[in-house]
Amino acid sequence: MALARSNRAPRTPTPPKGETVARYDTYLQAQKAVDHLADKAFPVQMVTIVGTDLRMVERVTGRLSYPQAAIGGFMTGAWLGLFVGLLLTLFSSPGGTSPFLPSILIGGAFGLMFSVLTYSLSRGRRDFTSTSQIVASSYAVLCHAEKAHQARLLLAEIGGVESGWPGRPVAETGTEVVEGRGDPQDRPGA
Incomplete structure (x- = not known):
C-alpha cells in the first residue's frame, strides 16, 4: 500500500518547488487563478502562490488622543470582562448573584487604566x-x-500565463518553435 503525499506545510522555512505557470499583480488575481484551477478539477494541492519583493505597509488610520486611548482601552477591557x-456565570451557584455585569465593568476599568498609562508613557x-x-x-x-x-492551459483562459521556458527559441526561418526546448534536433527541418 502506497502512502499518500502529505499536504501539510513544511515545518521549517523551505523554498517553494515547481515551475512558474502564471504571474499576477495582486493577490486577489492569483487567488482567482487558483480558484479557477479548482473549478476545473485540477489537483490544486500541487499549486503554490508566492509573493515576491515583499514590503511592510503601515496605513495610518487616524490621530490618537487621551480620550480615544481611554475609550479603546475600556472597550478592550470590557470584552475581556x-x-x-x-x-x-457558568461556575457560580444557580441562586447566587451573577458576576456578569461587575466583571464587565472591572475589566473595562482595568483596560482604560492600562491604555491611558501606556499612552502617557509614549x-x-x-x-x-x-x-x-x-x-x-x-x-x-x-x-x-x-x-x-x-495548469498553463487552464490558466490561459483567464490570463497571466508565463511560458514554460525562459525565452522562447526562434527557428532560423523566423518562425517560433512550438514544441520542444529549442534543441536543434527538436526544430522542424533540422
Missing part, C-alpha cells in the same frame, strides 16, 4: 493609529513540473 463574566512619540500588512509587488503561481503544462 465579558469573557471572564461568562466563565464565572510621550507623544506615536500619536496615531495604524494597521500593518505585508504586501508583495507581484504574485507567482507555481505548480509541480508534472502538471505545469496542464
Whole structure:
C-alpha cells in the first residue's frame, strides 16, 4: 500500500518547488487563478502562490488622543470582562448573584487604566493609529513540473500565463518553435 503525499506545510522555512505557470499583480488575481484551477478539477494541492519583493505597509488610520486611548482601552477591557463574566456565570451557584455585569465593568476599568498609562508613557512619540500588512509587488503561481503544462492551459483562459521556458527559441526561418526546448534536433527541418 502506497502512502499518500502529505499536504501539510513544511515545518521549517523551505523554498517553494515547481515551475512558474502564471504571474499576477495582486493577490486577489492569483487567488482567482487558483480558484479557477479548482473549478476545473485540477489537483490544486500541487499549486503554490508566492509573493515576491515583499514590503511592510503601515496605513495610518487616524490621530490618537487621551480620550480615544481611554475609550479603546475600556472597550478592550470590557470584552475581556465579558469573557471572564461568562466563565464565572457558568461556575457560580444557580441562586447566587451573577458576576456578569461587575466583571464587565472591572475589566473595562482595568483596560482604560492600562491604555491611558501606556499612552502617557509614549510621550507623544506615536500619536496615531495604524494597521500593518505585508504586501508583495507581484504574485507567482507555481505548480509541480508534472502538471505545469496542464495548469498553463487552464490558466490561459483567464490570463497571466508565463511560458514554460525562459525565452522562447526562434527557428532560423523566423518562425517560433512550438514544441520542444529549442534543441536543434527538436526544430522542424533540422
